[in-house]
Amino acid sequence: MLFMRSSPMVIADVLISGLLLMEMTIVGLGFRFGGADGLRMDYYLMTCPFAEQIVKTTVNSALQEDPTLAAGLIRMHFHDCFIEGCDGSVLINSTKDNTAERDSPANLSLRGYEIIDDAKEEIEQQCPGVVSCADIVAMAARDAVFWAGGPVYDIPKGRKDGRRSRIEDTINLPAPTLNASQLIDMFGKRGFTAQEMVALSGAHTLGVARCSSFKQRLNDADPSMDASFAKTLSRTCSGGDNAEQPLDPTRTTFDNAYYWALQAKAGVLFSDQSLFTGPRTSGVVNGYAMNQAMFFFDFQRAMIKMGNLDVKEGSKGEVRSNCHRVN
């Protein structure tokens, strides 16, 4: 097919695949790129110059109202990217023929959908059919990090929205019962180093977990958990499965207190605490606990990388007009 046509498009295609190959080789050699091949920092410069600003304004005013939603937005981007790539699949509603990701028990109380909807609505008014829901989720997460006191960073844009969202795919999300070596494996399959995985886990500097996510730790004495902290968790769980426990002592501030908590054996999730217990990750935890700037630097790099996971470009996806359903 490629060789039967001879339009300039074909030449461009060949050139692009050449570049692609080259990039893959270079990436293989360990170089880092700002974005997946077709993503660009200035992707919407000509087609929707205010998109970025609209997202930021929407996020800021929503977080002013409810600071706890910063956590929701960051987690939403993570779940989006880890299932089927960063393609907005996390936003799709179930239909009568299909149960979508968001109705999985693993949607685990995702929050912040309204913020994405508000931003999308305003953007559609200015430039209909241009800005993908996946990009809005990615930008919103980035803005939430900064709003909560974390690092400022730019992300490449140009993700297209996917057409698949299935409950069974959520099996690819890490469970809070995994230990450090299992987390290393799981993130390793997505191309992350152990250090990047520890940095990304630092997102747990924001937000809460519900009792159902950690109560299994309370059954038998867990030597990796501080005894008085175990009592705190038990007290939380006396409020039922949905009772919330902050993941670190400063739940709306993006800082490195999460790593201090792990050092103090006061990590809420088993998976979190295992980063401090695990021989291959404890050094990284100690490093970030000591040096917040290093955590911030690694975190933003790892977030940019996560935002490039299996991105759909060109005709591999679409720009949904309503984030909740495929066009």
Ligand code: HEM
């Ligand atoms: C390392 C593997 C990870 C595991 C096992 C994990 C698991 C969990 C669990 C069980 C919760 C609590 C859910 C609930 O009880 O409602 C949670 C919350 C959260 N996770 Fe993770 N997570 C991981 C990595 C990440 C990453 C990479 C990010 C983002 C970059 C992230 C962001 C968040 C945020 C912000 C919250 C709080 C949500 C809120 O307060 O609404 N997590 N995570």
Ligand SMILES: *[C@@H]1O[C@H](CO)[C@@H](O)[C@H](O)[C@H]1NC(C)=O
């Ligand atoms: C998450 O899934 C449950 C079913 O497991 C569903 O009742 C709930 O509405 C979903 N939450 C969101 C925000 O979609």
Ligand SMILES: *[C@@H]1O[C@H](CO)[C@@H](O)[C@H](O)[C@H]1NC(C)=O
């Ligand atoms: C992690 O869990 C796996 C599976 O249960 C187990 O085989 C492995 O030994 C555990 N690793 C550590 C360091 O505890």
